[in-house]
Amino acid sequence: MDTFQFSRFISQEIEKAQDEALSARSADISTRARARKAFYEMLERRLHKRLTPTDMGTLDALHETLKALRLLDQHETLMSVLADTSIKPIDITG
Numbered sequence: 001m002d003t004f005q006f007s008r009f010i011s012q013e014i015e016k017a018q019d020e021a022l023s024a025r026s027a028d029i030s031t032r033a034r035a036r037k038a039f040y041e042m043l044e045r046r047l048h049k050r051l052t053p054t055d056m057g058t059l060d061a062l063h064e065t066l067k068a069l070r071l072l073d074q075h076e077t078l079m080s081v082l083a084d085t086s087i088k089p090i091d092i093t094g
Helices: 003-023 027-047 051-069 080-086
Strands: none
Touching: 003 027, 003 080, 027 051, 027 080, 051 080
């Protein structure tokens, strides 16, 4: 998944979570949907380099967890993995 696809995925998930929160039949389901929305909004802020201190702490905890589970190497982050799989622009200037 490249950066554009990831951004589109995040936008779709934010929209789905918003819809679920608004149409939820219980407070628990609404709260859960709002939490999912907040998580994807944090990822969106990361993509646009507008993280809050709370976002940074959450991402640190997520990275450490993924590394402990060996889903990320010690030197990797979610964004570095995404960048490695992204389609690089072609230089047509020469």
